[in-house]
Amino acid sequence: MTIENGYLVCDGMHIIGAYQELPEQFRDAQIIDYKDRLIIPGLCDLHTHAPQFAFRALGSDLELLDWLEKYTFPEESKYSNLDYARKAYDVFVNAIRHSATTRACIFATLHSPATVTLMEKLEQTGIVSYVGKVAMDRNCPDILRQESAQAAYVSTKQWIRNTKDRFKNTKPIITPRFIPTCSDELMYRLKELQEEFSLPVQSHLSENKDEIAWVSDLHPHCHTYSHAYEHFGLFGGERTPTVMAHCVWCDDEEIELMKKNQVFVAHCSQSNFNLASGIAPIRKYMTNGVNVGLGSDVAGGSHLSIFRAMSDTVQASKLYWRLIDQNDAALTLNEAFYLGTEGGGRFFGKVGSFKSGYEFDAVVIDDSNIPTTNPLTIEERLARIIYCSDDSNVHAKYVRGEKVL
């Protein structure tokens, strides 16, 4: 729904309502007039890697496992150096600050000091985020391997204690990198921490076919990748809010489990293109009542923009329909917009919409530099913003009622 020249009323942190005419009881309220600009809900990035921003667009000729070895792990190892981390996270945080994103789920590295630094910097942006110190104790270079599950447990627990009440908007999240890099013991210990501190969980699921075969070898007792997470109690459920990135190749049984456990799928179509992973069956997830949001997945994706993720999502769904299954209709642009706002926002509560009672996250877009010669409807202007805008079009940004940009 769109309202032209309307009023969006909030009581500080929450939306009261969106109106064509200002209701009488708000006549005395302070009004900020954004004139002809568009006001939209803030965008939600359900999956990205802060330390990978430095090498976005590189290594695009590789698939996931080789790309991890050649680019990701060497880069992430640098974050043991806090000076490097400060410099690199400044670059990432500056980028996300100026984007239209108001909420994010972010992977850091396994290094506690660098991860705290990232959280400090993110807090200053006003963006609401979950940040994960990554856990991994096998199948990775020595320099990035925690020495034992016990050591990972201890340092993760210390990091959680250090950060869980320290920031208003930036919170820790349990973050096993993915099954192949986490021993059984580490997974059990992470579950302990998840329960002890009532934290949400983020990880990767079913991105690449070689990865899936590897998980199957590592966990022959679990008949799907999803069930491997479920085995350790790290696959959603009422007290374990969980977001899983990718979910490109999940089967019907996994879909049922995701729905039952209210797992969120972070759909990262650009990354799935770049790493030749495939196309996730998003229409099927939506039809089956699975929660779906969008992720930029930098540096699998090269762009932090969730507008770009929306247009990529529509394109991916069209190719899915054309090339894989004509029973799954392509997503409309409106549906992709929903996924990039409320779809992902629901992981954060009542977020991503201007419905009454939702948290007031909003982005003001100035599209006056995207030229046309035709009169445009609001929906058409939004389409052009999704396909053709960049951060320079972000005129103002509000998170939880506070103006942050």
Added chain:
Amino acid sequence: MTIENGYLVCDGMHIIGAYQELPEQFRDAQIIDYKDRLIIPGLCDLHTHAPQFAFRALGSDLELLDWLEKYTFPEESKYSNLDYARKAYDVFVNAIRHSATTRACIFATLHSPATVTLMEKLEQTGIVSYVGKVAMDRNCPDILRQESAQAAYVSTKQWIRNTKDRFKNTKPIITPRFIPTCSDELMYRLKELQEEFSLPVQSHLSENKDEIAWVSDLHPHCHTYSHAYEHFGLFGGERTPTVMAHCVWCDDEEIELMKKNQVFVAHCSQSNFNLASGIAPIRKYMTNGVNVGLGSDVAGGSHLSIFRAMSDTVQASKLYWRLIDQNDAALTLNEAFYLGTEGGGRFFGKVGSFKSGYEFDAVVIDDSNIPTTNPLTIEERLARIIYCSDDSNVHAKYVRGEKVL
């Protein structure tokens, strides 16, 4: 091949060579120092529609034939009004002027005055282009249908006479829209004009499955879409340089014919995503010796950038490999860069490379605002430019030795 801190020597219009050290005989030549910036061959856009720029990003929920009816034809009909055309072509020409594109094959509309206006404006950019007054006399709204093949012939001939020697860089090209909108008689008359004036040809081929079925109904005597063009003598050959946009679904027999006739494929992956057309088998074309370049295909594509076309091409080829045929390896970024420069440039002669004797088309890119914390090789900087730059990174542009931006 890349040269760091080297010298690119030209004699005005042509490249003499690229050198690490400046050869002795050029010691007295004028030197322009672009310092740490990258100098690359100009980009070639083998297929775009100038009148569609005004509605780029709109109608993305439709497939080709519906999209033509709902968006394209109504917009193109406006170009009967020369005032509107002037305004709208200003917007398009301003955009292509500031892009990294130095060569282009461009569709206008069927309106002669508007098409001449477009050519006048393009000439002022310094870009070298072929511009087509579109021919169509059936299966389109009355307002866009030429009244007869004879009328189309007469007006096209007049337009060719009026423009063929009028501009240095802007030349006419024979442009049947596509088989469904051109009667047999019109096609024969266009062939006459092509021969009389020795002009190249541009059209669309095999973009969408419904379109292909339609062509098959219209020309049951031609056993492929390509053979329908061949039937009228408008499908390449030594004296009929031809570029065909899309070629998503061409079969082996068509590939053979394209190779034999040296037809250029204008690969428009973004448009093929947006209109749910599919993925063209570019690796197969390259392996079989078919000429391939890249096209932005605005407004099927939403972006004029051929850098974007390069990254889209790599992504498309990865999905082709993953989802359609694992015998056709994904394109590397280097290969996509070749397609967007020399691959398409060959349609214009010795263009798109810094090899000795090539025409001096060059773009100077300033990538200093794409932040990183790592030292980068030239190849890595180029990758980031392809994935992450925009027109603001175009620092200077040369076409045929003249500085045009």
